[in-house]
Amino acid sequence: MPTLHWIGKEKVINHHLEVPYKILEHQYSFNSATDNEPKETTGLLKAGSSGAIIHGDNLEALKALLPEYEGRIKCIYIDPPYNTGNEGWVYNDNVNDPKIRKWLGDVVGKENDDLTRHDKWLCMMYPRLKLLHKLLADDGAIFISIDEFEHDYLHLITDEIFGRNNRIQTFIWKKTYGGGAKSKHAVNLHEYVLFYAKDISKIETLELPPDDSILKYYKFKDEKFEERGPYRLQPLATNSMDERPNLRYPIIYNGEEIWPDKQWQWSKDRAYKSLENNELSIEKNEKSGKWTINYKQYLKNEEGEARGRKIYSIIEDYYTQHGTNELTSIFGEKTFNFPKPTNLIRTFIELATTQDSIILDSFAGSGTTAHAVLNLNKQDGGNRQFILVEMEDYAESITAERVRRVMKGYGEGKKATEGTGGRFDYYTLGQPLFLEPEVLNEAVPLEKIREYVWYSETRMSYEPQPAKSEENEHFLGLHNETAYYFYYFKDRLTTLDDRFLRTLRTNAGQYIIYADNCLLDKKLMQKHQIVFKKIPRDITQF
Template structure:
């Protein structure tokens, strides 16, 4: 498979592995009545302010392989730096990151190199977060679409390409077009994690079905009965079709009939073939509504139902004129998310790691309001407007705005907290016990830490694949794996992995009882 090479790729291709695990600091919970609480709101909705690369890494312990739908609207790299949402990779935060990761070589990068260096590790982490039956949608335009598609083939696999939607984003031609061509469209590049999933499609138009002849089989519509193969390709589909009532003969069309002679004769006898009143007409067939395999048909790859102008209108009605330039219309992510998510799925998570004005959260709340679903959103935004625009918009959508009824719901607002490990590789004890427990369990199992069990000691993490995990840790004293500690354990398993500062058990005893000791990486000399 062809791959794309650019300056700095060798520095970022595995950079997602080097990104430190950081914890998330809960700031407040926002409720639909406009109030805030110091306690978690409990809905599972999250808005995270911080670098989205580190935020995505922080989400792994709880959400790896669990996100059903990802919609992102990354910078298009147009070179326009005048927007509230900086659409260029010369943002100071990105430039600082590039200098740290790529080094002096980064000074020679073109804007396309910079964009690819920025996107690659983020896409790698998004791939890890996506569920096996999940789909990712990426809005992009002509500046980077060709590069992005090759990179997506590399990370997700060419076989997982679904489509490249064309979205008519403009309602009128661009008078500023210097080439004489108005670029009125953008793209939505769509990939899936595996072939376990496809888009739902759009509902079929049942208004076309009726029953003018009172057919006992119910409502029907007329459909074409011509075939798709020439006489040389499928000779058995080329024959004269005779109306048994009038004797009129209808020669086979150029591409033949849809059915062979025997099948067609059976359909004629069942009254499924509609013969025209004139010999010059073309026979058709009855298709009954209750025989449809699905109530949905394939969705068009061209989207014309909404535009950027709608997005501007909505954000202005929520936050005022000029609050945010060129936001996506709510209807766009609403339609895409609706293609993937099931309102009855109790664990349906939608992620947007380039949250901007919060359109994705608005779409999720609106969908839940419409169908009673329980979709949850996670937004990450690195810019300083994460609270004043992104979170503020979501608050007003929940409460209601400009005559629009509130959707209800809640969310929790987070910032990036301490790293799990210090620069010297020791456990960062400032991170706090809950975060350390969650990370240790994830590092061992690649699973989120379940709720703690009251049936075991305080060090118990969880049981996974017949292995019991314990994190015997105390902030201000040395912990020891001893027979006394073993006496407090209640979980029975085939193997035990126990973290502690010291171990007094003999190797023979641990081997006999399936115990693996792991030393907590911290400096205990101060004790």
């Protein structure tokens, strides 16, 4: 498969492994019903929460999400900087942003001076896409908005990271319905949205719920209406020229044999069964004497699920102007340039999620993704949750404030929009876990260190153990017949010895025990399948 090379690639291709792991610090909870919530500290997405907003660099924030959410995100939507060089945007759409320039200088070094704008953009995007790939569920999907400036480059690096065979579609989004008077050569009316699966073999048929363009055809009712809804009539005969002798047979009705001009769409058994179940409509033209057979296509299948509709590769009817007007109606003034329309992102979420999915947007901007999730949940009664990450200072004043207003409702009089309800939690990036490669930061809460160690060993989410006792105080958990212990105190050294072994009550095939020192005999350790790991030297930095 062709790959893309650029200045600095060798420095960033594995940079996601070097990003410092920082804890997420809970700042506050917002509940649309009460305004104030007691501060909670366990788990990013609280029970009953609609989502979370993280203020901080998205590269570090994505790394911080790994222990709890690797492989759990069902849908990712991102709208990264397009790298147009347009310095007028609120979200600086040029990777010469001071924060990005500092990161490029630290990571790429002197080569940073020689980087073109495209090289800088690719250096910024690549490690972020690597972490997003890790967070995505095996049956998950990612949507990435982009325009023509970086479209070709983005396709090549997403092919490399997600796999060319996992590319589902490149949508063409018609973003505006007019304009272009100042265009010199051609009027640009579209952008792109790249659509990839984590593993396309695990993606089932993708369909959207039926809308008015489909529902208008389902206008007939019969005795199955309560279970299967209305139906439309579709021809049972087909004009196909395929040689299918098994599809040519008579249907007996009122003592007459009805033959197709060419052949039927269905097998004989299926057609006869449908006739018995009153699922065929048969009429005779009195003038020509010719019979017509239609089958009843019900809106719902036998399980009561509504017939879906396919999404087209060209997306219309959702325009940038809609996104701007929507945001202006929320804030009462223009606060953000070119926000995506909520219905565009809602369409992607509706296509790729179930009602209890987690949706991530690591370039959150004005918070449109959260707005889309909340609207969709209100529409279909779902419990989807969002995670937003925004690095800019407006994370609180625009991103979080928009979510607050959407939950509580906004506008006045005839323009008032009812709130969706809900609650979210707001976080910032806190202390790094390691001050130096082998120096633990003792300012980090012990439970966060335990969570990190468990994840580094198992790649599983950490669930705190029950109330601690002498027997389980240092027990992390059991995974694949291996018991994990983290024997650690911040104010004194720990030693793995016979006395500590006598406190173990877990039956396991192997024991991995972290401590500061070990005095156990090697033969004893081999006999009982004990692996000693020294703190902090042997704590894996992922």
